[in-house]
Amino acid sequence: MVGIVLVSHSEKIAMGAQELIEQMTKGSVPLEVAGGTSDARLGTDVNLIMEKIEKVYSPSGVLVIVDLGSAVMSAQMAIESMEEEKRKNVIIADAPFLEGAISAVMESSFGKGLEEVKSAAEAAKNLNKL
Amino acid sequence: MIVREVEVTNKAGLHMRPAAQIVQTAGKYDSQITLEKDCRKANAKSIMDVVAMGIKKGTVITIRAEGDDEKEAVDALVNLIMGNFDEE
Numbered sequence: 514m515v516g517i518v519l520v521s522h523s524e525k526i527a528m529g530a531q532e533l534i535e536q537m538t539k540g541s542v543p544l545e546v547a548g549g550t551s552d553a554r555l556g557t558d559v560n561l562i563m564e565k566i567e568k569v570y571s572p573s574g575v576l577v578i579v580d581l582g583s584a585v586m587s588a589q590m591a592i593e594s595m596e597e598e599k600r601k602n603v604i605i606a607d608a609p610f611l612e613g614a615i616s617a618v619m620e621s622s623f624g625k626g627l628e629e630v631k632s633a634a635e636a637a638k639n640l641n642k643l
Numbered sequence: 644m645i646v647r648e649v650e651v652t653n654k655a656g657l658h659m660r661p662a663a664q665i666v667q668t669a670g671k672y673d674s675q676i677t678l679e680k681d682c683r684k685a686n687a688k689s690i691m692d693v694v695a696m697g698i699k700k701g702t703v704i705t706i707r708a709e710g711d712d713e714k715e716a717v718d719a720l721v722n723l724i725m726g727n728f729d730e731e
Contacts (some may be wrong), residue, residue: 537690612691619663619690620720623670633689640691 515630516543516569519614520562520588521580522555530611534618542621543569557584562591566603567576574602574627576617578634580610589625604631612637644709645717653727656699661728668689669687669721674710687720 521527527548545565550556566575577588592603606613613634620633656696669676676687680702685692698704708716
């Protein structure tokens with residue numbers, strides 16, 4: 514099963530998203546959040562992101578979903594500092610944070626592959642609410 | 644192809660949790676499955692599609708499935724909806 518890591522500048526946002534998703538999927542998918550910095554400030558933390566990716570890592574891969582632009586950089590740095598063999602199985606989705614996360618976790622719960630999980634997350638971008 | 648109509652009768656309609664149950668049930672089958680209401684159509688395997696339909700209690704929706712396991716898929720979804728998702 515593809516693991517999912519949610520990276521947010523705010524720990525509360527990340528944990529709120531996790532709470533909502535786990536209520537929907539009953540914790541069937543490996544999901545971790547990296548919210549805020551290690552000293553509890555707003556921001557993103559490369560080491561924390563890396564640690565969370567490692568936690569959900571399997572050869573099926575890991576999809577990272579970020580909230581705001583600068584989280585992309587931290588996530589990229591986290592991925593780059595992993596072992597080469599694992600690195601190719603970890604990708605970042607260009608997706609809205611909450612909708613993308615929910616879609617990705619659902620798709621992963623069906624046992625789909627990393628590329629399909631990423632596509633499901635990114636498809637949430639085209640969604641009209643009204 | 645199998646087409647069935649079913650009324651959504653649980654109190655809250657297809658909000659997040661019931662929608663998630665629909666998508667997870669649909670995801671177990673290989674068939675292409677859609678939910679339809681008026682002119683709107685949702686892929687039953689896409690959570691955002693199903694939630695976006697905004698289906699309330701009392702709405703009749705059409706379930707359409709096509710594939711090798713279409714009958715099982717539609718039966719499972721109809722049972723889930725008619726059983727009110729084990730909620731009120």
